[in-house]
Amino acid sequence: MAARGHVQDPNDRRLRPIYDYLDNGNNKMAIQQADKLLKKHKDLHCAKVLKAIGLQRTGKQDEAFALAQEVATLEPTDDNSLQALTILYREMHRPELVTKLYEAAVRKVPSSEEYHSHLFMAYARVGEYKKMQQAGMTLYKIVPKNPYYFWSVMSLVMQAISAQDKKLSQTMFLPLAERMVEKMVKEEKIEAEAEVQLYYMILERLGKYVEALEVVRGQLGEKLTSELQSRENKCMSLYKQLERWPECNALSCKLLLKNPDDWQFYMSYFDSLFHLIDQGWEPPSEGEHCSEGEVRSSVAQAIAFVEERLAVEEAKETRPLRGPFLARLELIRRLRARGCPEEQELGEPLELMFQYFIKFGDKPCCISDLKIYLDLLTTDHHFINRLMETVPLSEPQDDGVALPGDTRALQRHLCVAQLSRALGLHHALDTTGKLDLIRQLKSHYRHGLQFGKSCLKTELQFSDMYCLLASHVYIDLWAETGDETMLWQCLGLLEEGLSHSSSNAQFKLLLILLFCRMGAFEPVVDLYSSLDAKHVQHDTIGFLLTRYAESLGQFAAASQSCNFSLRFFHSNQKDTSEYIIQAYKYGAFEKIPEFIAFRSRLNRSLHFAQVRTERMLLDLFLEADLSSSLEDNVKSMGLCPEEDDIPWTDMRDNRDLTVLTSWDPADRQLSEEQRSFSLQEELLWLKVRFLTLRLVGTLAVLSHPPTPRNAEKAAENGVVAKPDILRPLLDQLNTTLQNGAQFLERGVQYPFLGPSPTRLAHALASGSCHCQVLAFQLAAYVQELDAAALEETTEVQTQISNSFKSLLIQLKEILNKCKGDLLEVKEGQCKTQPTLLENLVFFVETVCVVHWVSCFCAGVLRPLKASLQKRKKKKKEPISMVVFSGFQEFTAGLQSLFSEVLDHIKGQETSLTALKLGELTLEEWTVSHLAAYKQRGGREPLSPMSRDGLFMCLDQQDWE
């Protein structure tokens, strides 16, 4: 907690122990101590607030809030109370209350710089820009310090950024901000770099680029010193905005002369070059070309410029820079795109890339440098052959594989292999060719391990990437032939790789993907946790875990992984606000909109919406038993089924879809189109899930508070029936499912290493979606029955009875789609059938939905039956109620279905156990491998067969 002042106030001494208890997490003692103190000193408000903090932290939010408000209404002005209340409100996620607190404080002590500044920060926390603007000015009037003035200016900029009406930003807020800064400039009061930076921001947002340029290049610009090349970068961006291509051109060249390796300036140089050519720009007959100096505006000059940079590098005794060499290829590409014959003056791309390889082939980045320019090549084989000839390799060994003698040769050879793949040469091989390639790659991999014997656990092996390449070829083979043996081999190879290079993230990522695709989730948990993915990585790669945990029946793990992600997202809001305040404090004005955009990017994250929805669904699925009521569940998770709070139109896809390394040819890499399809698909599936969740939630709303039992009663009591939310949601679900089916018809495919497809296709194929729709439909009929007069219910009763029957039939059909062995072993070959497991999970989810619907039905039917019996006693005309018998048959049918499922699962377990036991007979093999692995640090045996839990089915507890 905040450090107290130096002057010993007796109250400080009294409060100290409470602070200490709170700091040490001993909330109970803090509360006790506060109570003790309050007995003696009733008016020691701060003790009350500290007690409230203790209460808040022990989960007694309501008490804490009441106590805090007692103090707050007194409008305290002592530091201790104010600070403690600020902390409390922040922990309560009620930052708006802090503003009230300091508003009162400055009213009472209007000259306090400190309280005014706290008030400003309190407004900043909640984004009250207009009030910030005023608070800043008030502060400046009390104490004329520049930062306060510029806080006020920045608040105007924020009003401009956040304004819905962009015209208002341009005509009011920004011009006002500009005038405020101009005033300071005229009075020569500009002091700090941050102030100039803010001035620049304002002018840039106003589109006043000429004025911005004057500032940056003028006297004020001299203050821009913290960031390297700050003035140059700003000028460059302004030249581009202003389309001042001569200046852009000259400045780029100047900067490249200074640092011939800075890639961005080659780009801006070439951009400007072609703009100038298109404009037919001619240098002035005399005088300077432009304010930035010499312009090189012809193709000939550009070629000469690049050649000069190259000559400098070639003449160096030290190893040359890569920049000029790649710039030459870039220039060729651009000339070729424009059909300029001068391209040839720079040389033949194949030759140039060959030379590049000679110079830089032993650097691991050579592949990523060259792959950008592979499309310039016309003959791929020739290129690869020429490269290969230069790699120093031994005479072929017994297996016909020639090997490198050191790590540099290895890296060169590896680069050739990567380039071959990127050129599509691996894909062009037939099955035999691919198998032979794998053999060679494995041979290189294992041979290369000798160079890394002294590598630490945290380092990668030099030859790791061979292992990954071979794995990719295995996956190609599987994709081509459907032969699952290839995937099993691939698993084995990757496990081998991991045993030698235990921190190789790429091995782990690919293993995760393979295990998931094959239906084995359990090993994934450890692999993922060994990646140590944290914080923002939950958002970027958390999908690897959440995509499959639930669909493969690991409900507990699914719930946990959702929680990890949710914790991250929930802390984001509070965290980011604090640093927005910091940015004001340190004058990092350009970071403020950036932080706000960042916060919004996280709040609008696709993954966030997904884990939030799935987490709640999982809660409902896991709690689907008779002992807990749906209402309690829905209430405790704060679900409001009427509300759609997902920002559908502005969702951010923060997934890192290229986290798995791929050297595939460009046309097999994840395309922008595939990215957008993947997002579309995710959104469709999310919508299905979200609507399902809301529909289940609606059942709770409908049954609580008790709805009028029948129309008669309703009329009597004058109670208006609840607006029908079930049907509109059901309609939306139907539409979404139709859209989903339409999407699937397009047959979108993603690269294996790219995004996984969602569960949508399987959900539709399993029939679970339609079964769930039917269940909700049933609920809607029952609701109708509830609202109608008993005499007029014949039709709806028939509908209900039919729904009961169809539900049972459909559930049975889904169950039939789960039958079969999850793992078939024939003649030593394993075949997994993950779809069976996924269908089983769909079945379980559907049963849960049916369960909640049945509870709802029972809730309606039970009182109905009671009132009917009363009626009988009164000897009124009997009404036929087929629904009761229908419901009884339905529940009986469900019960027999459940025992069938349990038998099925037990059967699966038995056959999997039998397989495991069967494997134990391979004694010699297993034991020798075990020994080998113990030597390597006790990892699990190599055979994927014995990976514990590979055949894991659902947790038993999730079933009963």
Next chain:
Amino acid sequence: MRVPLPFLHECTVKMTTLRAFTCDDLFKFNNINLDPLTETYGIPFYLQYLAHWPEYFIVAEAPGGELMGYIMGKAEGSVAREEWHGHVTALSVAPEFRRLGLAAKLMELLEEISERKGGFFVDLFVRVSNQVAVNMYKQLGYSVYRTVIEYYSASNGEPDEDAYDMRKALSRDTEKKSIIPLPHPVRPEDIE
């Protein structure tokens, strides 16, 4: 902080776009941060640096758009006591872009910024076991100023690890007083 860089004299092959690190880069840095020795911090940590020392947070981008590596640092210490200095908080380069001298270049930038701010020296902490990094920093002109006992707390039951506090004097420290090694190791609570 692990940057294998065995042959400094030939390590000037960067070819990079160097620019300020922004929040959006947090979504793209997996290839760098999935390294076992590179810590992924909580969002507040990054935002604190971005808010307070934005100029000290620099990222290198490859022509293909991949992030190659980044450096994150700050300026701190008392000017009066001649302890005002630049500090390297994190430096990491993706495996694919190692052996290019990128780490050296990023260090050079941080030193230049510290020079401009009038720092007396630049310092950093490194695991004593991270021999590769220690050697690299030595080649860049850094020397061990002191050992900090059990600076790195270990998880998974392994013992805590010591850190070297390594320093390099800047031009303001003309007599290179700031880097005279301390005779005894210190404890983490004794450092500022």
